[in-house]
Structures are given as structure tokens and as C-alpha cells.
Amino acid sequence: SYELTQPLSVSVALGQTARITCGGNNIGSKNVHWYQQKPGQAPVLVIYRDSNRPSGIPERFSGSNSGNTATLTISRAQAGDEADYYCQVWDSSSWVFGGGTKLTVL
Amino acid sequence: EVQLVQSGAEVKKPGESLKISCKGSGYSFTSYWIGWVRQMPGKGLEWMGIIYPGDSDTRYSPSFQGQVTISADKSISTAYLQWSSLKASDTAMYYCARLGGTIFGVASFDPWGQGTLVTVSS
Numbered sequence: 001s002y003e004l005t006q007p008l009s010v011s012v013a014l015g016q017t018a019r020i021t022c023g024g025n026n027i028g029s030k031n032v033h034w035y036q037q038k039p040g041q042a043p044v045l046v047i048y049r050d051s052n053r054p055s056g057i058p059e060r061f062s063g064s065n066s067g068n069t070a071t072l073t074i075s076r077a078q079a080g081d082e083a084d085y086y087c088q089v090w091d092s093s094s095w096v097f098g099g100g101t102k103l104t105v106l
Numbered sequence: 107e108v109q110l111v112q113s114g115a116e117v118k119k120p121g122e123s124l125k126i127s128c129k130g131s132g133y134s135f136t137s138y139w140i141g142w143v144r145q146m147p148g149k150g151l152e153w154m155g156i157i158y159p160g161d162s163d164t165r166y167s168p169s170f171q172g173q174v175t176i177s178a179d180k181s182i183s184t185a186y187l188q189w190s191s192l193k194a195s196d197t198a199m200y201y202c203a204r205l206g207g208t209i210f211g212v213a214s215f216d217p218w219g220q221g222t223l224v225t226v227s228s
Contacts, residue, residue, distance in 0.1 A: 001168075031212050033214035033215070035215075042201055042220050043143075043151065043201070045214055045215065045217075054216060086150065094167055095153035095156070096153070097150060097153065098150075099150050
């Protein structure tokens with residue numbers, strides 16, 4: 001089965017840029033979606049199809065996908081961006097999530 | 107506004123049965139797939155299965171096949187997740203989410219329901 005690998009945690013200073021990676025075999029050939037989950041809340045879609053932002057998601061959130069790594073980039077990080085972030089793809093009739101990355105804003 | 111509203115928290119004993127629900131509104135319920143996702147305490151997201159309410163076409167993750175049943179009643183725009191015999195290991199938060207299109211390799215899950223916490227304890 002297809003696996004997605006994310007770092008357990010990423011830290012970023014307030015106002016700086018955070019990058020969260022999602023590794024998978026030839027993931028660049030797939031559509032990657034990213035979800036944000038704050039404590040006690042349901043996940044929210046923040047990036048779809050590699051690099052597209054749903055309405056209401058700040059421009060500070062962006063995504064890229066190439067080769068074996070997809071990346072979620074959060075510019076000018078704010079305290080409110082602290083959350084768990086999950087990448088997700090579809091492969092061989094299954095929806096697969098990465099293990100999740102906890103973003104800490106220092 | 108597209109919305110999914112799930113049923114309330116449940117506390118059950120091992121061996122009991124359970125059916126939780128997810129009601130869609132603000133869109134054509136029969137035209138979008140609804141997926142179910144498990145989140146065990148302190149853990150990540152796991153896809154369980156998905157249903158197309160228009161014709162009840164249902165797919166299951168191999169990890170959950172035979173463990174749960176997914177169904178839908180399109181007359182009341184509601185999808186269901188049910189267990190016939192709960193185990194303590196079924197304790198988790200369960201989310202439903204709408205798949206934003208019919209091409210699986212392209213569509214994402216949006217929006218999500220608020221979640222239903224299921225606690226199984228003797």
C-alpha cells in the first residue's frame with residue numbers, strides 16, 4: 001500500500017516561513033491535498049490539488065509537488081497557524097493520509 | 107452553505123451495536139461521495155470507507171472491510187456508519203467528509219462534519 005511520510009513536528013518563529021513536507025514514491029504524479037486540524041476541531045482543507053487554495057484560506061498558505069516530495073509552505077507564520085497538518089492522496093482505490101505534522105509557532 | 111452535521115457523542119459497552127449519522131445540507135446530497143475517517147485518541151487520520159448516496163455504491167478500506175457498514179438514506183440526506191459489535195479499540199473520533207468531485211484521484215474532502223466521539227468501555 002502507498003505510504004506518505006511527514007515529519008512529526010516542525011517549529012517556526014513568529015512571522016517566518018514554515019515548510020511541511022510529505023514524502024511518497026513519485027508523489028509528483030499524484031494530486032496532493034493538505035488539511036489543517038486545530039485542537040478539538042475537525043480538519044479543514046487548506047490546499048487542494050497540490051497548490052490551490054479554497055476560498056477563505058489566506059494567501060500565506062501555498063503548496064508545491066514534485067518528484068518524491070510535496071510541500072506545504074506557510075509564510076509569515078502566525079500563532080493561529082499552530083495545528084496539525086495532514087497531506088492526503090488517492091492511490092489504488094484508497095484514500096491515504098500522511099501521519100501528520102505538528103506545527104509550533106515560537 | 108454546504109454543511110455536514112453529525113450525531114452526538116456515544117458511550118457504549120463492548121459487544122453493543124451502534125449507528126452514527128452524518129446529515130448533509132446546502133447541496134445535492136445524491137451527487138457527491140461521503141467518506142468516513144477515524145481518528146483514534148492522539149493519532150492521525152485514517153480513511154475507512156466512502157459511499158455515493160445516489161446509488162449507494164460503497165467502497166471500504168481493506169483495514170475496515172467487514173468491521174463496519176456504511177449506508178445512506180438519500181430521502182433524508184443522511185449517511186451512516188455502523189458497528190454490529192463494538193470493541194474497546196473502536197474508541198475514537200469519527201468524521202464524515204464530502205468528496206468534492208467524482209474523479210477520485212483529483213477530488214479532496216471538503217467540508218468535514220464536526221465529528222462524533224465514540225467511547226467503548228465496560
